[in-house]
Amino acid sequence: METLWTPLILVNLKTYIEGTGKKALELAEKAEKVSNETDACIGLAPQYTDIAQLAKTVSLPIFAQHIDPIKPGSFTGHVLPEAVKEAGAVGTLISHSERRLKLAEIDAAIRRAKELNLVSVICTNNASVSVSAATLKPDFIAIEPPELIGTGIPVSKAKPEIVTETVKLVKKVNSEVPILCGAGITRGDDVAAALKLGTKGVLVASGIVKAKNPYKMLLEFAYAITTA
Amino acid sequence: METLWTPLILVNLKTYIEGTGKKALELAEKAEKVSNETDACIGLAPQYTDIAQLAKTVSLPIFAQHIDPIKPGSFTGHVLPEAVKEAGAVGTLISHSERRLKLAEIDAAIRRAKELNLVSVICTNNASVSVSAATLKPDFIAIEPPELIGTGIPVSKAKPEIVTETVKLVKKVNSEVPILCGAGITRGDDVAAALKLGTKGVLVASGIVKAKNPYKMLLEFAYAITTA
Amino acid sequence: METLWTPLILVNLKTYIEGTGKKALELAEKAEKVSNETDACIGLAPQYTDIAQLAKTVSLPIFAQHIDPIKPGSFTGHVLPEAVKEAGAVGTLISHSERRLKLAEIDAAIRRAKELNLVSVICTNNASVSVSAATLKPDFIAIEPPELIGTGIPVSKAKPEIVTETVKLVKKVNSEVPILCGAGITRGDDVAAALKLGTKGVLVASGIVKAKNPYKMLLEFAYAITTA
Amino acid sequence: METLWTPLILVNLKTYIEGTGKKALELAEKAEKVSNETDACIGLAPQYTDIAQLAKTVSLPIFAQHIDPIKPGSFTGHVLPEAVKEAGAVGTLISHSERRLKLAEIDAAIRRAKELNLVSVICTNNASVSVSAATLKPDFIAIEPPELIGTGIPVSKAKPEIVTETVKLVKKVNSEVPILCGAGITRGDDVAAALKLGTKGVLVASGIVKAKNPYKMLLEFAYAITTA
Numbered sequence: 012m013e014t015l016w017t018p019l020i021l022v023n024l025k026t027y028i029e030g031t032g033k034k035a036l037e038l039a040e041k042a043e044k045v046s047n048e049t050d051a052c053i054g055l056a057p058q059y060t061d062i063a064q065l066a067k068t069v070s071l072p073i074f075a076q077h078i079d080p081i082k083p084g085s086f087t088g089h090v091l092p093e094a095v096k097e098a099g100a101v102g103t104l105i106s107h108s109e110r111r112l113k114l115a116e117i118d119a120a121i122r123r124a125k126e127l128n129l130v131s132v133i134c135t136n137n138a139s140v141s142v143s144a145a146t147l148k149p150d151f152i153a154i155e156p157p158e159l160i161g162t163g164i165p166v167s168k169a170k171p172e173i174v175t176e177t178v179k180l181v182k183k184v185n186s187e188v189p190i191l192c193g194a195g196i197t198r199g200d201d202v203a204a205a206l207k208l209g210t211k212g213v214l215v216a217s218g219i220v221k222a223k224n225p226y227k228m229l230l231e232f233a234y235a236i237t238t239a
Numbered sequence: 240m241e242t243l244w245t246p247l248i249l250v251n252l253k254t255y256i257e258g259t260g261k262k263a264l265e266l267a268e269k270a271e272k273v274s275n276e277t278d279a280c281i282g283l284a285p286q287y288t289d290i291a292q293l294a295k296t297v298s299l300p301i302f303a304q305h306i307d308p309i310k311p312g313s314f315t316g317h318v319l320p321e322a323v324k325e326a327g328a329v330g331t332l333i334s335h336s337e338r339r340l341k342l343a344e345i346d347a348a349i350r351r352a353k354e355l356n357l358v359s360v361i362c363t364n365n366a367s368v369s370v371s372a373a374t375l376k377p378d379f380i381a382i383e384p385p386e387l388i389g390t391g392i393p394v395s396k397a398k399p400e401i402v403t404e405t406v407k408l409v410k411k412v413n414s415e416v417p418i419l420c421g422a423g424i425t426r427g428d429d430v431a432a433a434l435k436l437g438t439k440g441v442l443v444a445s446g447i448v449k450a451k452n453p454y455k456m457l458l459e460f461a462y463a464i465t466t467a
Numbered sequence: 468m469e470t471l472w473t474p475l476i477l478v479n480l481k482t483y484i485e486g487t488g489k490k491a492l493e494l495a496e497k498a499e500k501v502s503n504e505t506d507a508c509i510g511l512a513p514q515y516t517d518i519a520q521l522a523k524t525v526s527l528p529i530f531a532q533h534i535d536p537i538k539p540g541s542f543t544g545h546v547l548p549e550a551v552k553e554a555g556a557v558g559t560l561i562s563h564s565e566r567r568l569k570l571a572e573i574d575a576a577i578r579r580a581k582e583l584n585l586v587s588v589i590c591t592n593n594a595s596v597s598v599s600a601a602t603l604k605p606d607f608i609a610i611e612p613p614e615l616i617g618t619g620i621p622v623s624k625a626k627p628e629i630v631t632e633t634v635k636l637v638k639k640v641n642s643e644v645p646i647l648c649g650a651g652i653t654r655g656d657d658v659a660a661a662l663k664l665g666t667k668g669v670l671v672a673s674g675i676v677k678a679k680n681p682y683k684m685l686l687e688f689a690y691a692i693t694t695a
Numbered sequence: 696m697e698t699l700w701t702p703l704i705l706v707n708l709k710t711y712i713e714g715t716g717k718k719a720l721e722l723a724e725k726a727e728k729v730s731n732e733t734d735a736c737i738g739l740a741p742q743y744t745d746i747a748q749l750a751k752t753v754s755l756p757i758f759a760q761h762i763d764p765i766k767p768g769s770f771t772g773h774v775l776p777e778a779v780k781e782a783g784a785v786g787t788l789i790s791h792s793e794r795r796l797k798l799a800e801i802d803a804a805i806r807r808a809k810e811l812n813l814v815s816v817i818c819t820n821n822a823s824v825s826v827s828a829a830t831l832k833p834d835f836i837a838i839e840p841p842e843l844i845g846t847g848i849p850v851s852k853a854k855p856e857i858v859t860e861t862v863k864l865v866k867k868v869n870s871e872v873p874i875l876c877g878a879g880i881t882r883g884d885d886v887a888a889a890l891k892l893g894t895k896g897v898l899v900a901s902g903i904v905k906a907k908n909p910y911k912m913l914l915e916f917a918y919a920i921t922t923a
Contacts (some may be wrong), residue, residue, distance in 0.1 A: 077316030088305030533772030
């Protein structure tokens, strides 16, 4: 994954109203503009209902926020990997702290993602869980201490040792998987700090989606990540 | 709900490969043709990723297969009612047997649906659960004995007493909510039988979506429901 | 249930360290003393591991905090109704706000409780959910607005209308089921107020279990409930 | 764990009626007799409600079937590690295939077990999940292909390569953790075969608990394991 996709700014639109429907599309167009202006790789993880429209409209990698580890069948209300793929997603978050999966489900979801050439980003909450996830050979690990999510206190400042320990320990079991970090990232400085700690990018949500001026904020992130 | 929408054939596309993406769209176009030819009311419940495209392309009521009982916020991977609404859904299944909700969640999901003018179809597994659900004032109840789902053995024949008991007992606590029935429905006769038991339509999945000729099968259902 | 068991003080020991093991037993002995001195009916809902010891040692009704709606079989880690019964429980909480069940599971759990002559106490969070639960014919409904649990702000004062509305609406669908109320109850006055609102007792946890002097506090509750 | 506890026969009593209450105690007494006669190490994982009685009566290591990764607090209906410890358990299964946990919960449950000196046995379904679990440093891994559980077809014969691959791959990330295997084990031969594949014992349920003569069957297992 490293050559093509990193360093990566991955924007999780969650179920924010500022990231739903028409507003998701507007945000995606701003992100595409920033990406064109800076050559930064920006990925977007919108809601399921918005994947198709975003994938059709912008030339940025689109991620699902979750997939269920299922094959086609009788699973009303579930998220079929084939469906997000056909809608245009190129990857998916797996086991975000707001949508955690059982261990055997993470294993199965990564397999399903591989079968369909979907890039898998496993979200983790600490160093030991990151190591455990890394052995399952996902394409990315995104470490986010849950207690910092949405706080505006960047993990790269509040708990840099969690990030450096994760980078160090994950390397021992899987030297290829790039690490992203997230939680509390709201400024370009936080992004630069994350890269200095050994990560290959950031997973960000409210810092961009709920910013007063998402275009400007993404631009700041993009400069930070391309000049780091 | 009765005047406008009933009798109703509600087709649940589940996560069948035959009901995903382009194939969902083809099925929807066939359903629209049948609806135009027969005046039968046909609703479609596709996967989240297909709601927007179907809602844009066909003039049939589109339902989500599930909503989470949440307001906009930090709920990665969840299904925001506002998102399915903006994508073009006019209603939603709630608590299908393959995606059951806790009681307090069903209550909250119905409230959220009402706030957004989404038609709520609560799925139930027996008469007592139907009565319990009916007190929460959903727009529809769809009773499906889980042991018959996908069997091809129609509830209207195998367990007609479950349907008639449900119709009778629900009326005592909520005389307005129309009852659908489902599970094992694969022929026009089954649909007619369901209406004779006092229901206002059917919830069907594999019987249509996995039929050799879904158009022909839907036509059979539609004739049965409009001439019953 | 009314004659024998009401008015009822039902003490939920949760997983408080003050209500675990030897301390659960000490609390139970104090509760028995209060019950003997005042003739108040006091029930105790300890952790699963403490049911047998409490049931053997004190002459008070012991409740499980939860049962799974299962029959004997391959359900590692689950709570078999037969097991809590044989351990000495005479009843069980079902769907407490900290251990909520799906609607079909509540229905099944109440049936299993009836089969085994276990008294079922369904916990609910508002009036509409209480009505919905009441149609399933449990032995008790315990309404606890979750936002007040553990606050020390008694529902009987903060939101008396939730209690009175629950009592009124439940009566329409099930005139026999006694209502308990809970959340924030820490004084005898709160208990008396709860009865005045039409309930038949209280469900209480930290107000007793974490009290400085649980014996004294229970005595205050017991006087309030027997003189109300 | 290796010196003291292995080779280990760990009997999961599930929620079988043959392993509930008085019958759990009878089974435990038979197991103790076999252990005394053969010097085999036999552990028992009864239901929560039976832990205290078994721990008091027999001199065998008693395991919980599950713990919740919680600290003392407001968790009605949950399984507090402190409670199973005080009841007399010396260890616990974690994430059995019938009670799977999220990855972050497994990590937290192992930490809680370590804090309380409870032996942790993480159950897994394949080699990659075993490796992932092994990085979290549990005391045991028990691999059970779910498709064989309860079939009477022993994993050691039907899928020996799953066991050998697990033993080999786990060693690379954690050379200390002993592997148990389970699913379909019903004869002494199966136990011997399991040890030959590199495991340190077996996790067994119906093969013992539902045997016509559990004493005789356990004796057969015990001879097989002590002479292997």
